[in-house]
Amino acid sequence: MGDLETGNPPARRGRHHPAAVSAISTTDDHRENVDRPPTTGPYGPGPMPDPIFAHPRLAAVYDDLEDDRPDLDHYEAIVTELGARSVLDVGCGTGVLALRLAATGHEVVGVDPAAASLAVARAKPHADRVRWIDGDATTLPADLQVDLAVMTGNVAQVFTTDEAWAATLAGVHAALRPGGHLVFETRRPEVRAWEGWDGRRGRTDQLEWWYDLLEVAEPLVTFRWSFRFASDGAVLTSDSTLRFRTRDEVEESLVRAGLMVSDVREAPDRPGLEMVFVAHRPG
Numbered sequence: 546m547g548d549l550e551t552g553n554p555p556a557r558r559g560r561h562h563p564a565a566v567s568a569i570s571t572t573d574d575h576r577e578n579v580d581r582p583p584t585t586g587p588y589g590p591g592p593m594p595d596p597i598f599a600h601p602r603l604a605a606v607y608d609d610l611e612d613d614r615p616d617l618d619h620y621e622a623i624v625t626e627l628g629a630r631s632v633l634d635v636g637c638g639t640g641v642l643a644l645r646l647a648a649t650g651h652e653v654v655g656v657d658p659a660a661a662s663l664a665v666a667r668a669k670p671h672a673d674r675v676r677w678i679d680g681d682a683t684t685l686p687a688d689l690q691v692d693l694a695v696m697t698g699n700v701a702q703v704f705t706t707d708e709a710w711a712a713t714l715a716g717v718h719a720a721l722r723p724g725g726h727l728v729f730e731t732r733r734p735e736v737r738a739w740e741g742w743d744g745r746r747g748r749t750d751q752l753e754w755w756y757d758l759l760e761v762a763e764p765l766v767t768f769r770w771s772f773r774f775a776s777d778g779a780v781l782t783s784d785s786t787l788r789f790r791t792r793d794e795v796e797e798s799l800v801r802a803g804l805m806v807s808d809v810r811e812a813p814d815r816p817g818l819e820m821v822f823v824a825h826r827p828g
């Protein structure tokens with residue numbers, strides 16, 4: 546996995562609650578920090594998508610920051626294992642998994658509240674094989690019924706409030722056919738992954754990026770992800786807050802949502818670091 550560890554680098558994920566601050570700077574000389582008040586996103590109790598997903602210039606480079614995404618190989622294997630034909634990708638971002646699954650004949654719906662990320666997805670080859678929805682799990686079509694819902698790249702951690710997480714699980718539950726599955730991963734809080742994030746940096750020919758740890762207030766961890774573009778020297782920053790839930794918290798939330806936990810696995814590409822939950826809607 547690359548520096549981003551699948552949505553995992555320090556940065557990508559929800560807004561800090563309640564003191565959310567998101568900053569977009571335009572250049573080194575003209576930093577324009579745009580502080581946003583704490584707010585929910587445009588589609589429900591979920592967070593506003595972070596600039597890394599929602600700002601067109603950042604969404605456009607998101608895929609470049611990842612490597613070959615071995616985490617998605619694992620998800621593809623689970624799709625096969627569960628025999629799923631139809632898949633809902635919640636927080637599909639730039640659509641990497643959705644397009645891979647569509648290419649192998651699956652019926653795929655990708656939903657994400659970050660329009661800029663969906664624009665990247667929609668511009669990819671064969672994007673018309675996927676049904677893309679601007680929104681989140683709370684705004685899905687009432688008649689949608691799928692065999693499997695997934696949240697890859699630690700999407701589950703963007704939901705910093707219990708309310709937002711419960712609403713997401715309720716939306717997923719409604720979209721699953723009886724017997725259908727939900728699979729997602731979340732980082733193990735006891736590993737304290739954030740301790741290795743501060744000061745991490747990387748670069749490509751086009752881009753330099755680095756992370757700063759802003760606040761640790763467990764279970765919430767807030768970061769700033771900064772990007773400098775080689776073409777014009779512009780610097781953009783994106784602040785994110787992730788919630789680190791324990792296994793018990795996740796299992797209890799799934800049960801409250803009417804889902805049964807079938808298994809809690811390791812992520813093969815990140816052994817010891819993640820919990821991969823496999824749950825199902827009783828049939």
Ligand SMILES: C[S@@+](CC[C@H](N)C(=O)[O-])C[C@H]1O[C@@H](n2cnc3c(N)ncnc32)[C@H](O)[C@@H]1O
Pocket residue numbers: 551552553557558586591592593594595598599635636637638639640641656657658659662680681682696697698699700703
């Ligand atoms: C780390 S990215 C992962 C994207 C993709 N799943 C992947 O593996 O590449 C997190 C994604 O969660 C999305 N997101 C943010 N708030 C959300 C919400 N309320 N509901 C669903 N997705 C959300 C972001 O826009 C972003 O695309």
